[in-house]
Amino acid sequence: MLENIKKKLNNAFKEGIHMTENISTQFSRVTSPTLDSNNDPELGIPPEINIAAGAELLQKYEDAWINTYEANKANVEVAKNITETIDRLQQRMQTRQVNINDMMTCLAGLPTIEANLKASLEKFNQIEALGFAVEEKIADLLNVTQMLDRQELIIQMNLEAKCKEMIELEAQQQKEATEQRLKIQKEEEKLKQLQQERQAVFDDAFQSDMQAFKQTGGVAKIELKGPRVMTLEEIDLDNDDTNDLEDFLND
Structure with a gap:
């Protein structure tokens, strides 16, 4: 519709220009006569002829x-402005038509977008549920970790106590062993001295x-209380024992 109006205005614009040019050409060729009724005698026109007749109409x-x-x-200027406005x-x-086409394309894709949004919402719900489950598992893991830490601390404390007890026991054992060794050493020294x-x-x-035996040829008997002890006369010496005795006496 706008295209038809534009064409009509262009035609009117051309016709107006053509008419204006024609009128301008005609007026440039015709000189309007004066309203003076007196004839110029030099022109040779009879005075009875009124050359100014029809000048007012002209x-x-x-x-x-x-x-x-x-x-x-x-009108040409108006038509030109109207043409520019058109x-x-x-x-x-045209711009709005393009925007409308784009909008229609977008609207045509709305069902797909809606389906994608629903799928995304379902995925989001699944992820949210998975996040809650992960949070619960993390909380359980933290509880287990804290329990293990407490147990480890208790075990560490028990180990430290055991180590301390073992160190103290070892020190006590070393002390007792030293005391026992000193005691045994003292007893051995006493026994050795005895x-x-x-x-x-x-x-x-x-x-x-031996002196009495050498002088008297015998040894006086000593009565001892308690079990009977053999005398030297009662002891039979072998050759080996005799040699040992002579070595002992020589020493």
């Missing part, structure tokens, strides 16, 4: 043509008996 038409010319010029409207309509004293007594008694 002036009227000339004014009408001038007005028409100005109106046509104004061009702008056409561009806007043995040395007894050995000295036995040596003295043996030397006395």
Whole structure:
């Protein structure tokens, strides 16, 4: 519809320009006569002929043509403005048509978008449920971790206590072993000293008996209380024992 109006305005615009050009050409060729009724004798025109007859009518038409010319010029400008306005409207309509087409395309894709949104919502719900499950598992894991930490702390404390007890026990054992060793050493020293004293007594008694044996040829018998002890006379010496005895006496 706008295209038809534009064409009609263009045609009117061309016709107005053509009419204006024609009127301008005609007025440029015709010179309006003056309203003076006196004839110029030099022209050779008889005085009875009024050459100014119809000048007022011609002036009227000339004014009408001038007005028409100005109106046509104004119409041309108006038509030009209307044409520009129609061009702008056409561009806007084309732009809006493109926007409408894009909108229709988008609207045509709404069912697909809705289906995708529903699928995304379901996925989101699944992910949310999975997140809740993961949070519960993490909470359980934290509880287990805390319990293991407590157990590890208890075990560590027990181990430290056991180590401390073992260290104390080992120190006590070492102390007792040292005391026992010192005690045994003292007992051994006492026993050794006792043995040395007894050995000295036995040596003295043996030397006395040997001196008496050498002088008298016998040994006095000593009555001892307790179980019977064999005397030297009652002891039978073998050759080996005799040699040992002689070595002992020589020493």
